[in-house]
Amino acid sequence: MNEHERVTISDRRGFLGKLLGGALGLGLLGILSTVVAYIFPPHRRFATPVRQRQRVALLREIPPGKGKQVLFGGEPVWVLHLREGLIALSARCTHQGCIVQWDEQRGTFACPCHGGRFDAHGNVLAGLPTRPLPQLRAEVLQDEVYLARQEER
Amino acid sequence: MTPLRQLQALIQAEFRHPVPAHVGRWYLVGGWLLFLVALQILSGILLMIYYRPSPDEAYESVRYVMNDVRLGWLVRGMHYWGAHLLIVVLVLHLGRVYFFTAYRERELNWAIGLLLFGGVGAFAFTGMLLPWDQQAYWNADAVRTALEHVPVVGKFILELLWGGHELETGALLRFYIFHVGLLPWLMVMLLAVHLYLVNRQGLYSPSPFQGEGQGEGQSPASSRTYHDMLLEGLFLALLTFGGLLTLAVLFTPALGEPIDLLKPNPVHVPWYFLPALGFFRLVSPDFGIWLAGLGVLGLFLVPVLRVRGIALGLGALAVLGALALAVLGYLSQGGPP
Numbered sequence: 001m002n003e004h005e006r007v008t009i010s011d012r013r014g015f016l017g018k019l020l021g022g023a024l025g026l027g028l029l030g031i032l033s034t035v036v037a038y039i040f041p042p043h044r045r046f047a048t049p050v051r052q053r054q055r056v057a058l059l060r061e062i063p064p065g066k067g068k069q070v071l072f073g074g075e076p077v078w079v080l081h082l083r084e085g086l087i088a089l090s091a092r093c094t095h096q097g098c099i100v101q102w103d104e105q106r107g108t109f110a111c112p113c114h115g116g117r118f119d120a121h122g123n124v125l126a127g128l129p130t131r132p133l134p135q136l137r138a139e140v141l142q143d144e145v146y147l148a149r150q151e152e153r
Numbered sequence: 154m155t156p157l158r159q160l161q162a163l164i165q166a167e168f169r170h171p172v173p174a175h176v177g178r179w180y181l182v183g184g185w186l187l188f189l190v191a192l193q194i195l196s197g198i199l200l201m202i203y204y205r206p207s208p209d210e211a212y213e214s215v216r217y218v219m220n221d222v223r224l225g226w227l228v229r230g231m232h233y234w235g236a237h238l239l240i241v242v243l244v245l246h247l248g249r250v251y252f253f254t255a256y257r258e259r260e261l262n263w264a265i266g267l268l269l270f271g272g273v274g275a276f277a278f279t280g281m282l283l284p285w286d287q288q289a290y291w292n293a294d295a296v297r298t299a300l301e302h303v304p305v306v307g308k309f310i311l312e313l314l315w316g317g318h319e320l321e322t323g324a325l326l327r328f329y330i331f332h333v334g335l336l337p338w339l340m341v342m343l344l345a346v347h348l349y350l351v352n353r354q355g356l357y358s359p360s361p362f363q364g365e366g367q368g369e370g371q372s373p374a375s376s377r378t379y380h381d382m383l384l385e386g387l388f389l390a391l392l393t394f395g396g397l398l399t400l401a402v403l404f405t406p407a408l409g410e411p412i413d414l415l416k417p418n419p420v421h422v423p424w425y426f427l428p429a430l431g432f433f434r435l436v437s438p439d440f441g442i443w444l445a446g447l448g449v450l451g452l453f454l455v456p457v458l459r460v461r462g463i464a465l466g467l468g469a470l471a472v473l474g475a476l477a478l479a480v481l482g483y484l485s486q487g488g489p490p
Contacts, residue, residue, distance in 0.1 A: 034224050034227065034228075035199065037223040037224055038199055038202075038222060038223055038224050038225060038228055039199070039202065040223070041222075042221045042222050042223055043221075044221050046203070046205075046210075046213070046214060046217050046221075047213075048209060048210050048213070053413065
């Protein structure tokens, strides 16, 4: 092997080494740029979704004729167990937003703030409110009560 | 020589040691696992940036990562496929140690390895629940039912993991804390002891085809050095990374349907839990728990009992049995998802 051939081999090794190093470096750069792109939050910010259906109570907690106040999506809701089945109504008075109370004896809702009254289906009976209480869909599954939103009446 | 050069020389000298002749390419599997663990930790940390561990937000936050976050689908894909590959490689590693009877005179490290194996199972289970989709909910529910049958500790574990008997906010938060907080620390600590013991006790284990008593020291040196082994390992890591990238791009893991309790239970468990599903379809949970417990105890005691021939036979039976149970489990859930 003469001097020229030896130089060529070492050149070739050096070149291949650089090529390999360059390829690995490019790969690492790709990984790094992916991570950087990922870390910076995207244009559309995350928004907490409204849960469509939520379990709010056990059926045995609401015996026939009784009512129970529950929370659905953070809002107070009355679930009544009437003869025709379960009925769920928003507990917010449609007048000023006070929480209405269920009057078991009379079978009506009474607003403590301005004396508004609603029947067991949320219809206005007396007082300042003009709109009925919004109704929600109540479903029973294996002794558990689920609430879901439904179009306002 | 500068201190840096000295260190470099020291490492180079260390790596120039020849590898014992019996140390074949199978021994790379442990290192391969280590690489996959590192990859899971890194991709997991990235996923933590956007994940929200509450039942109201978990599903949407995963969808957000998949649809809105730049290359979020790729990061989740790497984590997802990395987990699958990790389990495959872990089974290979365990099988290698078991069938080469490499656990001999390494009783403690064998036990630690088994604990790590269980830990990876716990990782897989808690991780599967985090997207909080239909499948997550019903699989968690199935395990809850199984745990209720575990005598003495079942109720305790249920309280600890589920935070009660309901799958609500508390349960998801607990699964999350186990997956990203508790388990990684436990595993890293166990892994450190595992590696320390491997290093201290040396690579031992002639293949079962060689005679007894051919431990290190007697084993002739091969022409391969540790430097060669490291290069092979790096090459394997590169291939693995490329493979996972390809899987993540071509088979991006889909997100299941959001939880809807009024829809029927989809019962689709991941492939690695199929043997367990088949097992509990075959035997009643009350009896099965005891049987499984006995099997696990047997595994821990294998190196102490010194019943090499029987252990090898039983091991082969167990592998065949697991395969048969997986098929049974697969058929019992009604075909592919």
